Amino acid sequence: MTHLAEAASRRAFLKSIGAIAGTGVLAGCASRTLTTAAVPAAPIAPPPVATPVEPVVRSVAAPRGVRPELFQRALAALQRHGSRVRQHDRIAIADFSLPSSRLRFHFVDLHNGATRSMLVSHGIGSDPAHTGMLQHFSNEVGSEATSEGAFLAANYYVGKHQLSQRLIGLDATNNNALDRAIVIHGAWYAEADMIARHGKLGRSQGCFAVGQGELDRLFGLLGEGRMIYAEKA
Numbered sequence: 001m002t003h004l005a006e007a008a009s010r011r012a013f014l015k016s017i018g019a020i021a022g023t024g025v026l027a028g029c030a031s032r033t034l035t036t037a038a039v040p041a042a043p044i045a046p047p048p049v050a051t052p053v054e055p056v057v058r059s060v061a062a063p064r065g066v067r068p069e070l071f072q073r074a075l076a077a078l079q080r081h082g083s084r085v086r087q088h089d090r091i092a093i094a095d096f097s098l099p100s101s102r103l104r105f106h107f108v109d110l111h112n113g114a115t116r117s118m119l120v121s122h123g124i125g126s127d128p129a130h131t132g133m134l135q136h137f138s139n140e141v142g143s144e145a146t147s148e149g150a151f152l153a154a155n156y157y158v159g160k161h162q163l164s165q166r167l168i169g170l171d172a173t174n175n176n177a178l179d180r181a182i183v184i185h186g187a188w189y190a191e192a193d194m195i196a197r198h199g200k201l202g203r204s205q206g207c208f209a210v211g212q213g214e215l216d217r218l219f220g221l222l223g224e225g226r227m228i229y230a231e232k233a
Contacts, residue, residue: 063108063115070095071108074229077150081170084152086225092153094120094208094230096134096146100201105210107221116221118214121190122146123206132200134232139169139176144205147174147182151228156219161185165219167208167228174230184222186212 062068074093078085090109098104105120122134125145138145149171156165164185169177187209189202208228210218222228 061113063106063113065103065115065117066093066106066108067095067097070097070231073231074227077171077229078227081150081152081227084170085227087223090221090226092222092226092228094228096122096126096137096148096230096232099132101132101195101199105208107218116217118210118218119190119192119195119201121187121201121204121207121209124203125206127203130200130203137173137232138206139173141176141180143180146204146206146230147177147180148230148232149174151177151182151230153184153222153224153226153228155224159183159185161187161209163215163219165222165224170227180206182206182208184208184210184218186210186215188212 062071070093074091078088078091082088089111090107093106093108095104095106100119100121103117103119106115106117108115123138123144123146125138125143126134126136128135134146136145137148139147147169149169151174152168152170154166154168156163158164162185164183166183167177169175169182174182185207187202187204190204190209191211191213194201208230
C-alpha cells in the first residue's frame, strides 16, 4: 500500500470513528481557560481481559531517543499488566523528565525498535508556575495534574476537543484516570509553534494533549488496546 493510500485509509478510519462516536458527545480535560471536565454519568467499563496473541518482542537495546532505564521500566510494566493489554507490538512512553519543548512522547515498535516521537503537554497541577517542566504527579480528582504509571488506551469518543481517546489507569498512581476524564486529545496549546513563541507548550488539565496536526498520526500508532507508560525519574 502506498503512503498516499495509507493516509487516505487512516483518514477514512478516523472519520468512521467520529461518525460512530458522534451520537454521544462527552467532555474531556481542557486548558485552564475552560471549566474542569465533568465525569460521565455512567462508568466506562474497561475492555475484557484478554491473553495477548503473541509474546512481547523485546528490542536488544533501548530505542534511539528513549532513556534505557525508562525503557526497561516500561517493558516491566507491560509484562506486569500483560493480561489487560491486548496489543503487545508497540508501546508509548511519555518521558516527563524532559521539558515540554522536547519530543518526549515516544511510540516504540517492540519488534524492531523503530521509534517515532512527538510533543505532549503536561497538566497545570503538575507545573503551577508554568516553567515548562513537570514538577510532580498526582492521581487526585480535581488536581489538574498529570499521573504517572501505565495506562491502557481504550475507546474513542467525540467531546469538546473533538475526536479523543479514553485512558484506563492500571496502577495505584493513576487508577482515577477515568473518574478524572484523563484522555488523549488534540489542543492548540500543544502545537509546535507554541515553542517558537513561548519556549514551551501550554498545559492541560492532566490529559495527554498533542497538536491537532499530530492527532491522526498518534491514533494510527497507538490505536486501542496498547499501553502508555508515563514517568519522570
